[in-house]
Amino acid sequence: MRPLTEEESKTFFEKLSKYIGRNIVHLVDRPDGNYCFRLHKERVYYVSESIMRRATSVGRDLLISLGVCFGKFTKTRKFKLHITALDYLAQYAKHKVWIKPNGEMSFLYGNHVLKAHVGRITENTPEHQGVVIYSMADVPLGFGVTARNTIDIRKLQPTDIVVFHQADVGEYLRDEDSMF
CATH class of the missing domain: 2.30.130.10 (PUA domain)
Structure with a gap:
């Protein structure tokens, strides 16, 4: 589990902005706490920072999932949104x-x-x-x-x-x- 690189962030946020536009800000700056996007096994997860800190005690090979999976990067480094992100897309869709x-x-x-x-x-x-x-x-x-x-x-x-x-x-x- 690691933060997205600059290129990964650019690809991910471009894809996400096609659906929710500038409402991406509402995903990161939330009144109920700090949330972030993390990459684990080519999948991007949306997770609260407090849960993310707790998950650092679990080994990478033992960690299966963390938070909500928004999608994954393909072998060609393109990003594909998964249906698991639908709740957030529906909430902020333009x-x-x-x-x-x-x-x-x-x-x-x-x-x-x-x-x-x-x-x-x-x-x-x-x-x-x-x-x-x-x-x-x-x-x-x-x-x-x-x-x-x-x-x-x-x-x-x-x-x-x-x-x-x-x-x-x-x-x-x-x-x-x-x-x-």
Whole structure:
């Protein structure tokens, strides 16, 4: 467990800012204590400093996890957000998409969001912007990247892709062997 290097921090925060923008500040500067991001076995964890200090007494080879896993670095040093970060992404997301009940299962099986499934979308959402996907009952289901901006989405056919799938809560069941 170690702090992120400057290059790792840059890559990580660029990816995170696609979803929550400047709200990253709210993750680090919290009124209930100091929190930080730490790297352990190529995974980035979000943990309170008090728990992190206690974990230093555990050997690196014995430490499995610490705090909330936000994602991991690939072999090519790109960062991939995991579904375990959804609670924080949903809390601070700048752009959101709500999908109709008939599109929820399709999304939860790992498919992209089609225009026919979109119930609402945040105004002025740009193209290739990270968005959090919600059900119509305001339950966060996952996250993705927009295929078009809000104005272009209105002109699309019902079968056109609006949001590219990145992760969804169905991954807990589909990929439970490889997630941690």
